[in-house]
Amino acid sequence: MEYINLxxxxxxxxxxFAKDEVFDVAVIxxxxxxxxxxKEFCEQGAKTVLVEKANDILDGASKGNSAxxxxxxxxxxxxxxxxxxxxxxxxxMKIKDDYNLPFLNTKALxxxxxxxxxxxxxAILKKGLGNGVKELDLLTHEQIIKREPNLSLDAKGxxxxxxxxxxxxxxxxxxxxxxxxxxGGKTAFSHEVQDGSFNGKYWELKTSQKSINAKVxxxxxxxxxxxxxxxxxxxxxxxxxxxxxxxxxxxTAYNLINSIILPVPTKRTKGVVITKxxxxxxxxxxxxxxxxxxxxxxxxxxxLEDLKNKAFHMLPSLKNHKVTATFAGLRPASDExxxxxxxxxxxxxxTAGGIRSTGLTSSLGLAKHIFELHDTRYEKNPxxxxxxxxxxxxxxxxxxxxxxxxxxxxxxCECVTEREIKNACHGELGAGNVGxxxxxxxxxxxxxxxxxxxxxxxxxxxxxxxxHE
Amino acid sequence: xxxxxIAIIGAGPAGLSxxxxxxxxxxxxxxVFEREDEAGGTPRHCGHLGFGMFEFKRVLSGPNYAxxxxxxxxxxxxxxxxxxxxxxIENGVLTFSTPDGVKQYTPTxxxxxxxxxxxxxxxxxxxxxxSPDIITTGTLQRFxxxxxxxxxxxAVIVGSEIVSFSAIMSAKHAGIKIEAIIExxxxxxxxxxxxxxxxxxxxxxxLTNTKLKNINGKDKKVTSVTVSSNEGEKEIPCDGVIFTxxxxxxxxxxxxxxxxxxxxxxxxxxxxxxxxxxxSFFVAGNALRGALAAFKCYFEGKKVAKSIxxxxxxxxxxxxxxxEVDENISWYYPSMIDLKSPTxxxxxxxxxxxxxxxxxxxxxxxRMVYKKNIxxxxxxxxxxxxxxxxxxxxxxxxxxxxxD
Numbered sequence: 001m002e003y004i005n006l007x008x009x010x011x012x013x014x015x016x017f018a019k020d021e022v023f024d025v026a027v028i029x030x031x032x033x034x035x036x037x038x039k040e041f042c043e044q045g046a047k048t049v050l051v052e053k054a055n056d057i058l059d060g061a062s063k064g065n066s067a068x069x070x071x072x073x074x075x076x077x078x079x080x081x082x083x084x085x086x087x088x089x090x091x092x093m094k095i096k097d098d099y100n101l102p103f104l105n106t107k108a109l110x111x112x113x114x115x116x117x118x119x120x121x122x123a124i125l126k127k128g129l130g131n132g133v134k135e136l137d138l139l140t141h142e143q144i145i146k147r148e149p150n151l152s153l154d155a156k157g158x159x160x161x162x163x164x165x166x167x168x169x170x171x172x173x174x175x176x177x178x179x180x181x182x183x184g185g186k187t188a189f190s191h192e193v194q195d196g197s198f199n200g201k202y203w204e205l206k207t208s209q210k211s212i213n214a215k216v217x218x219x220x221x222x223x224x225x226x227x228x229x230x231x232x233x234x235x236x237x238x239x240x241x242x243x244x245x246x247x248x249x250x251x252t253a254y255n256l257i258n259s260i261i262l263p264v265p266t267k268r269t270k271g272v273v274i275t276k277x278x279x280x281x282x283x284x285x286x287x288x289x290x291x292x293x294x295x296x297x298x299x300x301x302x303x304l305e306d307l308k309n310k311a312f313h314m315l316p317s318l319k320n321h322k323v324t325a326t327f328a329g330l331r332p333a334s335d336e337x338x339x340x341x342x343x344x345x346x347x348x349x350x351t352a353g354g355i356r357s358t359g360l361t362s363s364l365g366l367a368k369h370i371f372e373l374h375d376t377r378y379e380k381n382p383x384x385x386x387x388x389x390x391x392x393x394x395x396x397x398x399x400x401x402x403x404x405x406x407x408x409x410x411x412x413c414e415c416v417t418e419r420e421i422k423n424a425c426h427g428e429l430g431a432g433n434v435g436x437x438x439x440x441x442x443x444x445x446x447x448x449x450x451x452x453x454x455x456x457x458x459x460x461x462x463x464x465x466x467x468h469e
Numbered sequence: 470x471x472x473x474x475i476a477i478i479g480a481g482p483a484g485l486s487x488x489x490x491x492x493x494x495x496x497x498x499x500x501v502f503e504r505e506d507e508a509g510g511t512p513r514h515c516g517h518l519g520f521g522m523f524e525f526k527r528v529l530s531g532p533n534y535a536x537x538x539x540x541x542x543x544x545x546x547x548x549x550x551x552x553x554x555x556x557x558i559e560n561g562v563l564t565f566s567t568p569d570g571v572k573q574y575t576p577t578x579x580x581x582x583x584x585x586x587x588x589x590x591x592x593x594x595x596x597x598x599x600s601p602d603i604i605t606t607g608t609l610q611r612f613x614x615x616x617x618x619x620x621x622x623x624a625v626i627v628g629s630e631i632v633s634f635s636a637i638m639s640a641k642h643a644g645i646k647i648e649a650i651i652e653x654x655x656x657x658x659x660x661x662x663x664x665x666x667x668x669x670x671x672x673x674x675x676l677t678n679t680k681l682k683n684i685n686g687k688d689k690k691v692t693s694v695t696v697s698s699n700e701g702e703k704e705i706p707c708d709g710v711i712f713t714x715x716x717x718x719x720x721x722x723x724x725x726x727x728x729x730x731x732x733x734x735x736x737x738x739x740x741x742x743x744x745x746x747x748x749s750f751f752v753a754g755n756a757l758r759g760a761l762a763a764f765k766c767y768f769e770g771k772k773v774a775k776s777i778x779x780x781x782x783x784x785x786x787x788x789x790x791x792x793e794v795d796e797n798i799s800w801y802y803p804s805m806i807d808l809k810s811p812t813x814x815x816x817x818x819x820x821x822x823x824x825x826x827x828x829x830x831x832x833x834x835x836r837m838v839y840k841k842n843i844x845x846x847x848x849x850x851x852x853x854x855x856x857x858x859x860x861x862x863x864x865x866x867x868x869x870x871x872x873d
Contacts, residue, residue: 001619252724323592404570449589455611
């Protein structure tokens with residue numbers, strides 16, 4: 001019988017530009033931050049290349065997060081993070097319809113579960129107002145229960161944050177890259193940047209494939225940000241990977257809550273969140289565990305149990321629902337809490353490092369900020385205002401299975417069609433690995449975890465990859 | 470919107486046999502909906518022999534059994550709509566996604582024969598890496614028998630229900646070496662003879678009293694598993710992990726659509742005539758509880774067809790009493806008694822989660838009215854007879870297991 005494994009199915013990508021081509025800008029890292037920067041620079045008219053060590057976008061920190069578009073009500077005031085979150089939010093609202101990206105304004109409740117936390121609500125409210133987030137309300141116990149009848153009666157009080165919303169964390173960066181490519185930007189996947197040299201005019205980046213030349217380098221290497229930063233000669237920060245484990249509950253639990261349930265934050269982390277997702281299930285997490293490893297995203301049984309119990313305490317009826325998935329993400333936290341964004345004009349090097357959990361919201365704002373830092377004028381790309389769309393995989397808009405001619409539904413739990421899987425295998429932005437396929441389609445991500453479809457998905461992908469080589 | 474008399478959801482053994490029986494009883498306005506692109510259900514990918522003995526008096530392989538059943542249905546003129554996925558049940562309207570677009574039906578009567586699936590890794594909360602090479606028996610069967618693919622070279626099987634034996638055979642068929650079978654309990658979860666077969670005939674280590682501690686690997690690839698027992702921890706190299714058993718009904722749509730979901734069975738509360746509280750809905754086969762053999766689903770299909778026939782002919786107002794159970798019981802059926810039902814079945818079958826000795830007690834309004842001593846195995850059912858217990862409307866019934 002033929003050995004076929006989903007992990008080995010997708011061919012390694014090469015790049016489609018000449019070796020001696022000198023780009024205006026090379027962005028290292030195709031996470032949510034790198035893809036947003038790539039889009040911005042391409043639109044502004046810079047000849048830009050996106051360099052990524054993995055064979056697909058979102059292979060590092062950006063693949064595992066809670067998928068919330070934040071208002072910045074609790075961001076550290078007057079920081080770059082605060083500014084970028086709010087700018088990023090505004091920017092997302094401007095572009096989401098053009099790109100066919102989902103958005104659901106569920107609002108969030110910051111819930112106080114004891115008197116100590118209750119005492120902190122006023123300060124949070126004040127901070128939020130100070131941060132320019134005006135739509136905040138203090139809720140009493142009765143008001144919480146009216147809004148969230150399934151929540152534990154232990155909820156003492158809460159702040160209702162009107163702007164907090166759900167988005168699709170995977171399709172948005174995909175749209176950013178697609179837009180960049182549409183403006184003529186180039187991509188170099190499976191090009192791990194290993195070293196570089198600057199000749200006073202441009203950088204020659206040595207990668208695991210061919211060398212890449214660019215006048216300016218932007219380091220958005222996420223979990224490897226500090227290592228890549230060494231290439232410029234000095235290292236100004238250290239990445240301390242922070243693991244966050246998550247538990248996803250089945251879609252049967254989707255209607256148990258209306259809003260995102262946030263805890264009163266501590267200094268270190270926003271704490272354990274219970275939220276709906278754009279994919280119609282319930283997410284609980286993350287934990288915050290500092291570690292050395294930049295790759296170890298294993299889950300731990302006891303931690304997952306603890307997460308479940310915390311969630312059951314807040315939302316007792318969640319007990320009646322099955323766990324669909326467990327996973328861990330690694331946030332690129334640094335040795336300081338703030339974003340490590342800097343420019344080195346002598347070296348033509350910009351660093352966008354230490355972008356922690358808020359990166360999903362802030363990335364579009366951060367991209368604009370970095371373009372301003374860069375302070376170079378280009379002739380705006382003529383295609384900058386052209387629309388590009390990505391397929392909708394969220395539950396907030398009609399999906400492929402509601403449009404005829406899709407062949408058949410292959411993944412029954414998530415209702416993923418044969419047409420969606422085939423399309424996800426193709427093109428410059430087709431899936432580069434199994435994770436990429438899942439993030440483009442949701443195939444194999446439901447309650448049966450591939451019991452029904454993994455074999456069929458493997459077969460379809462094999463045929464598609466072979467037929468398009 | 471399409472008005473039909475009977476909708477059957479799922480063209481497996483239970484659904485097809487119910488359809489055949491209803492057809493025989495003269496029901497022509499009947500549609501069987503199947504989400505896959507062929508009828509037959511789970512036996513389609515159970516490549517081993519052992520099907521059809523009771524139904525067809527022949528020994529068939531799963532795929533041949535599925536084909537035969539599908540052919541019987543098609544030959545008798547039953548309308549089977551393939552590639553039709555039920556996405557919503559609301560106010561008596563069934564919504565389907567089909568390749569021809571979204572379709573809606575308003576049947577007089579709906580039979581849910583949705584089947585079951587194994588519990589995959591996440592709901593078991595196992596530590597370690599994530600990988601597409603961590604699968605279930607069902608996945609392996611589909612790889613081996615439907616797609617003819619060998620997904621990995623050597624694997625560890627987790628769990629020892631009878632289905633793990635099927636996992637071994639599917640692995641053998643695909644050319645996958647099984648390094649070990651791991652079972653947390655002190656005995657395997659099926660007939661002892663299987664253990665000796667596996668151990669001595671197939672020469673596969675059966676590790677009882679052994680926990681799966683961690684799945685090791687990186688870059689979405691499995692490299693080994695760490696197991697622990699009284700003798701300490703050890704690492705077993707492998708590139709695949711197969712979780713087996715712990716079947717649960719494919720019932721998310723029931724839980725989403727009805728307010729009387731039974732958490733012990735992971736299905737609806739169902740009376741002795743396979744009827745839900747919402748009396749136009751019936752449930753049968755593996756959608757009622759964990760997995761049973763295909764022939765049992767087949768015969769249950771015939772029974773539910775008669776119940777549907779009775780329901781349509783002599784529509785009566787049900788008088789329902791729910792039966793609750795404690796946490797030792799893995800599933801039980803029926804979970805309600807309809808005092809006015811024409812079906813006078815007076816038995817509740819139940820299974821325990823573990824191998825145990827003790828007694829099953831029936832508490833009627835808090836008072837014990839029946840007791841039965843049992844030595845239970847998780848793969849064998851015990852019957853509770855209701856014929857000697859007088860039941861009245863609004864009674865409260867609870868079944869408890871008390872250990873010796």
